[in-house]
Amino acid sequence: MARKTMPPNQGKDLDPRKATILEAVVAEHIDTAQPVGSSSVLQNTDIDVSPATVRTEMVSLEREGYLAQPHTSAGRIPTDKGYRYFVDHLETGVLGPAQQMQVREFFSKVRGEVEDVLEQTSSLLSQLTAYTSVVVGSAHTQATVLSAQLVSLDPRHLLLVTVFSDGTVSKHTVVPSVPVSFETCTEASRQMHALLIDTTLQQPVQVPVSNNAVATVVREAVAVLHAKRPTMEGESMYIGGASHVADSYDQVETVRQVLSILEQELLVVSLVQDIIDKGLSVAIGAENGQVPLATSALVVAPVTIDGEKVGAVGLLGPTRMKYKEALAAAESVSREITRHFEGTNT
Amino acid sequence: MARKTMPPNQGKDLDPRKATILEAVVAEHIDTAQPVGSSSVLQNTDIDVSPATVRTEMVSLEREGYLAQPHTSAGRIPTDKGYRYFVDHLETGVLGPAQQMQVREFFSKVRGEVEDVLEQTSSLLSQLTAYTSVVVGSAHTQATVLSAQLVSLDPRHLLLVTVFSDGTVSKHTVVPSVPVSFETCTEASRQMHALLIDTTLQQPVQVPVSNNAVATVVREAVAVLHAKRPTMEGESMYIGGASHVADSYDQVETVRQVLSILEQELLVVSLVQDIIDKGLSVAIGAENGQVPLATSALVVAPVTIDGEKVGAVGLLGPTRMKYKEALAAAESVSREITRHFEGTNT
DNA sequence: CTTTGGCACTCAATTCTACCGAGTGCTAAC
DNA sequence: GTTAGCACTCGGTAGAATTGAGTGCCAAAG
Numbered sequence A, B: 001m002a003r004k005t006m007p008p009n010q011g012k013d014l015d016p017r018k019a020t021i022l023e024a025v026v027a028e029h030i031d032t033a034q035p036v037g038s039s040s041v042l043q044n045t046d047i048d049v050s051p052a053t054v055r056t057e058m059v060s061l062e063r064e065g066y067l068a069q070p071h072t073s074a075g076r077i078p079t080d081k082g083y084r085y086f087v088d089h090l091e092t093g094v095l096g097p098a099q100q101m102q103v104r105e106f107f108s109k110v111r112g113e114v115e116d117v118l119e120q121t122s123s124l125l126s127q128l129t130a131y132t133s134v135v136v137g138s139a140h141t142q143a144t145v146l147s148a149q150l151v152s153l154d155p156r157h158l159l160l161v162t163v164f165s166d167g168t169v170s171k172h173t174v175v176p177s178v179p180v181s182f183e184t185c186t187e188a189s190r191q192m193h194a195l196l197i198d199t200t201l202q203q204p205v206q207v208p209v210s211n212n213a214v215a216t217v218v219r220e221a222v223a224v225l226h227a228k229r230p231t232m233e234g235e236s237m238y239i240g241g242a243s244h245v246a247d248s249y250d251q252v253e254t255v256r257q258v259l260s261i262l263e264q265e266l267l268v269v270s271l272v273q274d275i276i277d278k279g280l281s282v283a284i285g286a287e288n289g290q291v292p293l294a295t296s297a298l299v300v301a302p303v304t305i306d307g308e309k310v311g312a313v314g315l316l317g318p319t320r321m322k323y324k325e326a327l328a329a330a331e332s333v334s335r336e337i338t339r340h341f342e343g344t345n346t
Numbered sequence C: 001c002t003t004t005g006g007c008a009c010t011c012a013a014t015t016c017t018a019c020c021g022a023g024t025g026c027t028a029a030c
Numbered sequence D: 001g002t003t004a005g006c007a008c009t010c011g012g013t014a015g016a017a018t019t020g021a022g023t024g025c026c027a028a029a030g
Helices: A016-032 A038-043 A050-065 A079-089 A097-109 A114-129 A180-197 A213-227 A230-232 A242-246 A252-262 A265-277 A324-344 B016-032 B040-042 B051-063 B080-088 B097-109 B115-131 B182-194 B213-227 B229-233 B244-248 B254-260 B265-277 B323-345
Strands: A132-137 A145-154 A157-164 A169-173 A236-240 A282-284 A298-307 A310-320 B131-137 B143-153 B157-164 B171-175 B236-240 B282-284 B297-303 B309-316
Touching: A016 A038, A016 A050, A016 B265, A038 A265, A050 A324, A050 B171, A050 B244, A050 B297, A079 A114, A079 A282, A079 A324, A097 A324, A097 B265, A097 B309, A114 A132, A114 A310, A114 A324, A145 B143, A145 B157, A157 A180, A157 B157, A157 B171, A169 A213, A169 B157, A180 A213, A180 A324, A213 A230, A230 B236, A230 B265, A242 B157, A242 B254, A252 A265, A252 B254, A252 B309, A265 A282, A265 A298, A265 A310, A298 A324, A298 B182, A310 A324, A324 B229, B016 B040, B016 B051, B016 B080, B016 B182, B040 B051, B080 B282, B080 B323, B097 B115, B115 B131, B115 B171, B115 B236, B115 B282, B115 B323, B131 B244, B131 B265, B157 B182, B171 B229, B182 B213, B182 B254, B229 B323, B236 B265, B244 B254, B254 B265, B265 B282, B265 B309, B297 B323, B309 B323
Parallel strands: none
Antiparallel strands: A132 A236, A132 A310, A145 A157, A157 A169, A282 A298, A298 A310, B131 B236, B131 B309, B143 B157, B157 B171, B282 B297, B297 B309
16 A cells, blocks of 8 residues: 555655645644644645645545544544654744743742742743643752751650751651650760761661660661651652643543542652653653543653753643643743752852 | 511521421432422422422522522522531431541551641542542641751751751751851851750740851841741641542533632632631531632531641532531541541650 | 412423535546 | 545534423412
8 A cells, every 4th residue: 555656654754745734734733623624724834735635645644644534524633643743843942032031030039948949830830831730859869968866756756857968858757666865865866967977878877786775766767767768769749730631621531530640649750750761852642651641741851950860840731732832831941940950059 | 578477587497397308409419410309309308298388398498598490490409508508407427337447447557757647648538538638737836946957068058957846847948148167057056956946936036146157157047947937837738639629510610710729728728727717617609708619618627636726627529519428537537637646646 | 377289381401304514535637 | 746526424503393390370178
């Protein structure tokens, strides 16, 4: 069934006219959510042929898997592959001036802890785009301990507070096997600090073997810290504009399923990481690997500081989302957020 | 137009037969989401009269504002007032055995920091009821400082870590006006600790007026802490099962609006607090004071430890939600959560 | 005064039909 | 390869007819 005169269709480029038609179909369908017919393609392109010719091309594009027909007598709708081509051949866009202002304004004013900044950034992103945003902050595997202290809440409950070199702070309740006096706690705190400082959580520490009260407490506290390590390495995630899910899909059931996905922090984080690991910036429909996201697309941009991945920002919308705007927003915010943190650290 | 022989309708009790009818209408409408007619009321009650009589009563109930008619030839639907009566006269239900198990199981296994427990509790609640849950943890206005320390990230960035008597930990970045050496930081940390220990954030502290490097840092750190006080007094909030919003309403627009409300942490917290302050356990429709929640109801149960309010759990659903089950779940969880924390503290 | 059977009436929802029109696929001619 | 022409498909809409659940009212009975 392969055409004769065509070069073998292994390269990902279509011949120019087909490409134009495909892009027109995708663009219009993103705009109108309706199937696109041959004549409206002509109105929105500069190609000068008859509708019949366009139809022939569309049949061909359908055979190649870029387009689909909801029913016989309707126009064409892009498939995931069609969107993929569209996205891959998108000339990079730039944020509108008003939005650019908003981003700059935001980052010039925002202050405070990393966690708060990330959360607010996620709000910003969703406001910019009217899509649901995901901001992922990476784990601090390499961070060393700057300070560790044990605080006595009461004789049976101690609080282990650890400060890391990346500015994160963790707290854990320690329930000692025997009640601990205030003085013992203070001394244990001192020893813990000495023991842990400048180590990472990966490094084993020399716990004292002695059996006195202080050493016991120290042992127990270190045990708690290491037991919680897996949890602490988990990335943090912030979601903004979840309500936009409701206007991205017209079937309530889809809305439910997408919201349900968003509730699973681990899943979303790994989804975003996967895309970045593959070196992509957009995952379309089935590419997400989640059935409920079959009609969704996820646009991501990594956040790197000094060449190291420290997180990512993402936007979740329907497959017919405005990719250009979304990409521009994600990239712009990712750029500014990098600048923000690099600025803070210097 | 008032009936003659009726006692003045100022008491909130209806005559028994009307009450039965009203309750039947509400119960069935909650079940079916459909308007309820006179004949189906008869099927679900033990009252033995003709449909005509029921109709007469329903006209009366409509005049009094308990019921409404979507259109002339349809059955009745409860108004907010109708639901209110229904809820006020609900005999308190009890959780199903399977759910009771689930709650006990959960609280017997759950461990860790307060924040984590609250977050997981909110998941539990939404699983139990298939409604969206809200868990609010109160602010720690009365908590005293157990420990305050300054940690040097680098000469230009210090981290102020404060531990409070209620087990919460706060961190704030301090950007000193001049670079601070490691030694200065250590000394400042010692002074801060001495200065703040056993105070609450409400109490003013005697900041040193001296102009040496250490005193300056201490002053700046204390300033940061007090500047952030309003933020820290804000309650923490956890939302679970947001996806259930999507199956609680059939209009997508309503879903959007409700989700949008849930994104506003402050609003939701004050909503929940208001209800509790009024001594209620349910707020129905307009009672919420938020237009988008006109068709929603919020069931709450306070969490008190030693008679002091420390938080609340809530469930958000449509006005036609299953109040009995929701109330039972909220109260059961609130009871268990109290027991859990009291158990931990003793 | 309350209850009830009877009855006309209302109105959303459903079904059916006809029809329109956007859009297609095919083919024969250019 | 392109195009004009044409038959065809099929979802969407509009109108008419029908259905039926449920009402309001009234006059008679308890």
